[in-house]
Amino acid sequence: MSDNSGTPLAAIVLAAGKGTRMKSDLHKVLHPVAGRPMLLHLLAAVGDLAPERVVVVTGALSEQVEAAVAPLGAKTALQAEQLGTAHAVGQARDALAGFDGDVLILYGDVPLVGPATMRAMVERLHAPDAPAAVVLGFRPADPAAYGRVIADADGRIARMVEWKDASEAERAETLCNSGLMAVRSADLWPLLARVGNDNAAGEYYLPDLVMLAAADGRGSAVIETDEAEVAGVNSRAELAAVEAAWQGRRRAAAMANGASLVAPETVWFAHDTVLGRDVIVEPNVVFGPGVTVADGATIRTFSHLEGATVGKGAEVGPYARLRPGAVLGPKSKVGNFVEVKKATLGEGAKANHLTYLGDAEVGAGANIGAGTITCNYDGFLKYRTSIGAGAFIGSNSALVAPVSIGAGAIVAAGSVVTADVAADALVLVRPPQVAKPGWARRFREIMAARKAAR
Missing domain, CATH: 2.160.10.10 (Hexapeptide repeat proteins)
Known part of the structure; x- marks a missing residue:
């Protein structure tokens, strides 16, 4: 199937992280929100866009994730060693062999991203200025250690930088990177091949695609959503917070309806x-x-x-x-x-x-x-x-x-x-009622006498 532009659509969902902060034998992305595993919330939203292919990148506890997504027809790709988000996306290349179209890059532990936001990302990719990539940004109440997006008023990105590598001026920027991205498959694989790991964490960062495209003279764009839609889950407390946010929206919808x-x-x-x-x-x-x-x-x-x-x-x-x-x-x-x-x-x-x-x-x-x-x-x-x-x-x-x-x-x-x-x-299935007049009084007298004799 294709997106609204008529271009075939695929989705890569990253779900390889160990989720050690969850302290659980169940894979992080399979913990439920509103009675459904987080990952399946996300795949249901992706399904509304009728993608031609969906690839879930697995790692730790891969057998659990594979069993969860197999009934939905999603493919899986194993990231045996976690070397960063760009490396994780690269593991999906074989599963997308022969695919030529738009690719949404999503995260299994960011479950509340809706179909409308996904469509907006793809539509921005096909805007007249034809950005090389579209990044989903947000402005959290506490920017904390999120990567920053430096962009102009029209959303054209000048620079993206991980918090660990950012200057004080860049850290003062409030527009943050959710990690979600839309990019054409024809651009994705060549750019990924050029991503290096010369950074503070020694990892291959997916946002580097934007700067590599910029070096080629091609701009990228950011669109914004609210913080709640891109809330991630890395701990039980964050899981509870996402559940509370989901429930709040659902209650409001029930009353509105x-x-x-x-x-x-x-x-x-x-x-x-x-x-x-x-x-x-x-x-x-x-x-x-x-x-x-x-x-x-x-x-x-x-x-x-x-x-x-x-x-x-x-x-x-x-x-x-x-x-x-x-x-x-x-x-x-x-x-x-x-x-x-x-x-x-x-x-x-x-x-x-x-x-x-x-x-x-x-x-x-x-x-x-x-x-x-x-x-x-x-x-x-x-x-x-x-x-x-x-x-x-x-x-x-x-x-x-x-x-x-x-x-x-x-x-x-x-x-x-x-x-x-x-x-x-x-x-009637019960014995007949039998009454014995005076029996209870005589019983009490006999038992009281026995008690007094002790």
Whole structure:
């Protein structure tokens, strides 16, 4: 595929760093943000530009990264020894053999760069002044040790310099280099071949491409984005900061699209959460991956949803847990301390409290009493329970699957149901109640006498 200029597009994603500051057995770029590995956030954004090829440069823990990107069709290239960013990009050359087009250079630990910014980089590459390279710059609140970009008001770059090699005057510049770059493949490989390592760190720096092109009489350009979009992750604290930034934007988007968040800062979304209009989300709700909530539904406080579908006007919680495969029909209700897994509740069905529904089908209008459980697992296999429309399941009942409760049937409280129940039948599975008048008084007198004799 090609970018908006009609030129084929490829992306090189650098993910070879060890991430030692994360102190983890999991590769840095695979740590999740909003329930999705950082690297996959970035690849999803790249995917919106329909690149012809994507190459992920790996290093330490390469097998983890390879396994993560293989299902997406991305190629990988190994950087066995980390000698700098220019060296890392060079490892992708074989994977891009025969490719002639634009190349985006991205970083797996800078996960929040969006498709619009990537497009802007490529479009600037094809502007009338035809820059040799386009650099993505930003102005952080604390420039710290970032490399600096010295450019004019039109974004034409005069000089780029790493902080370690910068003069005091250059360090005073606030425009910093994010490391992201767009360059034509016809320029990339010849320029990379000329990059040296005569610098304070003894590394091959990717920004040197700009100065090498300038020496050939070709200018480069910088475009700017905000600091949050190019935030990098090198530690657990930075991971938490990126998560917080992502969540903040997602909360704002949810409210802008017609959902009400009572206490926005306490609601946590996954990367793919879908909320309809007029949805109300109360405080301290967590959405795991794979949740869709239809218009007018209410998610009450301290509920956790993952892999679930909530129908129009349905109500969840407080203190409810919807696990993968939970499907709540329109105007159904799951109340406090109810857990639902691989179960469907029909329209208007209710399980108001203290219930487990697993591997079950609950018909429209059915009422599930407090303390009811579907006994779906025998220690080896899972089995399903079917509850018909309008059925009433009394409190503290155990439905031992596989079992079917017919439409309109009533299961008396405290029953252990092990066989199918016909429609409109009443089933009682418990011993008869026996009362012994005066027994309790006599028992207390006997026991009090024994205690006094000691």
